[in-house]
Amino acid sequence: MLRTLTILCSLATAFVASLCLLPAGSANSPAKTVTFSKDVAPIFHKNCTECHRAGEAAPFSTMTYKEVRPWAKSIKEKVVNREMPPWHADPHIGQWANDRRLNQTEIETIVSWVNAGAPEGNPKDLPPAPKFTDGWSIGKPDVVIPMPKEYQLKPGAPDEIQYFEVDPGFKEDVWVQLAEARPGNRRIVHHIIAFVKPPSPQANAPKMSPEQMKKMREHMEKNLIFYEDNSLTKVKADVPVYDDGCATPSGGGGVFRDGSGSDDGGSLLAGYAPGMNQANWPTGTVKKIPAGSKLIFQMHYSTFLGVTGEEKDLSSVGLILAKAPPTKELKTKGIANHYFKIPAGAENHTATACWTVREDMHFVTFMPHLHMRGSSMKFEAFYPDGRKEVLCNVPKYDFNWQIVYYAKNPIAIPKGTKILVTTTWDNSAKNKFNPDPKKDIRWGDPTYEEMTIGWIDYTVDGKPLKPAAASGSGSGENQ
Numbered sequence: 001m002l003r004t005l006t007i008l009c010s011l012a013t014a015f016v017a018s019l020c021l022l023p024a025g026s027a028n029s030p031a032k033t034v035t036f037s038k039d040v041a042p043i044f045h046k047n048c049t050e051c052h053r054a055g056e057a058a059p060f061s062t063m064t065y066k067e068v069r070p071w072a073k074s075i076k077e078k079v080v081n082r083e084m085p086p087w088h089a090d091p092h093i094g095q096w097a098n099d100r101r102l103n104q105t106e107i108e109t110i111v112s113w114v115n116a117g118a119p120e121g122n123p124k125d126l127p128p129a130p131k132f133t134d135g136w137s138i139g140k141p142d143v144v145i146p147m148p149k150e151y152q153l154k155p156g157a158p159d160e161i162q163y164f165e166v167d168p169g170f171k172e173d174v175w176v177q178l179a180e181a182r183p184g185n186r187r188i189v190h191h192i193i194a195f196v197k198p199p200s201p202q203a204n205a206p207k208m209s210p211e212q213m214k215k216m217r218e219h220m221e222k223n224l225i226f227y228e229d230n231s232l233t234k235v236k237a238d239v240p241v242y243d244d245g246c247a248t249p250s251g252g253g254g255v256f257r258d259g260s261g262s263d264d265g266g267s268l269l270a271g272y273a274p275g276m277n278q279a280n281w282p283t284g285t286v287k288k289i290p291a292g293s294k295l296i297f298q299m300h301y302s303t304f305l306g307v308t309g310e311e312k313d314l315s316s317v318g319l320i321l322a323k324a325p326p327t328k329e330l331k332t333k334g335i336a337n338h339y340f341k342i343p344a345g346a347e348n349h350t351a352t353a354c355w356t357v358r359e360d361m362h363f364v365t366f367m368p369h370l371h372m373r374g375s376s377m378k379f380e381a382f383y384p385d386g387r388k389e390v391l392c393n394v395p396k397y398d399f400n401w402q403i404v405y406y407a408k409n410p411i412a413i414p415k416g417t418k419i420l421v422t423t424t425w426d427n428s429a430k431n432k433f434n435p436d437p438k439k440d441i442r443w444g445d446p447t448y449e450e451m452t453i454g455w456i457d458y459t460v461d462g463k464p465l466k467p468a469a470a471s472g473s474g475s476g477e478n479q
């Protein structure tokens with residue numbers, strides 16, 4: 001607090017100068033008591049109630065004075081340290097549509113309020129409480145796809161990741177305008193990530209011939225260990241190591257495919273997690289679910305909210321289909337390097353993943369995905385004209401918060417740009433989340449193994465969709 005004020009006071013604007021006087025209660029500024037009703041409630045309504053209200057993920061509600069008062073001290077600490085609201089991207093890089101950080105004035109207001117004993121003030125000053133729809137926040141879905149069966153979490157169970165595959169029965173391509181993943185039981189669902197698994201790995205990419213398919217299968221069997229149920233995989237320990245993703249045989253991903261470097265096959269549809277917003281793609285920008293696709297629910301169940309008894313969950317995904325002809329298709333790319341190796345105990349191990357774009361496009365979202373050892377991820381563009389730019393930087397990655405960063409204005413990426421994704425991991429005992437610091441780690445799906453995926457949603461320029469391609473009226477199947 002003191003340090004922040006010193007920095008602030010050294011800035012010579014009249015606005016900031018008046019702020020500097022506030023906490024000191026200077027005689028020059030009229031003594032003004034900051035109250036909950038007048039000054040603080042508007043900030044909580046705008047920046048906290050999204051998660052801090054009954055039935056949501058956060059441990060207390062910020063809706064009323066009575067609910068907030070006991071937390072005042074802890075609130076001051078969390079906002080001053082910028083732990084709340086959760087936001088892990090470097091504020092100096094890029095501009096984000098979903099940026100929910102507090103500005104300095106808001107932080108100072110909260111601090112002054114707590115320092116003054118967190119007074120309520122006059123309830124007549126309260127702004128109207130924000131309204132939340134019970135149920136789906138995207139509105140009534142056209143299609144609801146639940147998990148195939150209820151899941152039971154045993155008392156005292158450790159954190160666990162479960163995968164469920166569902167066939168939504170789509171006979172035609174489906175165009176999705178909005179998607180939401182909704183937990184059945186918020187006491188135990190830490191996160192949901194719903195992926196689309198197209199009928200063939202390359203349904204969104206050029207078709208593969210039977211020979212290519214065979215080659216791909218052989219390639220995967222040579223390089224991967226398949227877990228019992230076949231839905232989880234892990235890279236074999238003796239697969240050649242490339243921490244430099246641009247130097248891999250395919251110049252990028254590869255182990256899971258035929259070496260073409262493409263893994264556009266699957267697509268991230270919707271997620272629920274502490275810190276994750278509902279998908280808010282720009283209007284007219286839609287996601288395609290190819291006919292015959294399956295939906296994969298990646299469920300992270302956790303007892304971190306102190307659940308002790310037996311709990312059940314049946315989560316679902318809701319879709320609102322495109323009503324107007326979509327103008328742009330949102331595609332997903334997971335920029336990955338499957339060949340890395342993190343030595344046992346390494347505190348700051350770096351690897352890169354690499355993707356050279358083959359068309360003019362616009363990047364819409366960024367989402368770093370690492371597991372418990374992940375500590376940072378940076379997305380950089382190397383443009384064909386020689387310029388270099390950091391697009392998104394998450395210097396302190398935290399697996400517990402899965403945040404999607406929506407660019408305020410989609411970022412133009414010309415054909416030939418190389419995207420470099422740089423990851424660091426902490427595989428030492430100092431990392432309190434590390435499941436096992438004594439192990440060398442290669443790519444693996446379970447949370448106790450590691451991944452590096454820089455997820456990007458993008459649209460391709462100059463290719464408006466034909467209206468005929470839309471699923472149109474919303475009268476789609478599976479209502």
Ligand code: HEC
Pocket residue numbers: 043044047048049050051052057058059071074075076078079084085086100102274275276
């Ligand atoms: C995106 C969801 C989200 C937003 C927005 C958010 N919080 Fe939180 N907050 C959480 C969750 C989940 C937890 C519990 C997990 C944790 O502490 O890491 C939490 C924990 C806290 C705690 C610690 C409680 C404890 O157990 O000690 C405080 C204090 C807090 N939040 C204050 C705020 C304030 C103030 C705001 C707004 C300025 C805010 N949060 C915005 C989700 C959120």
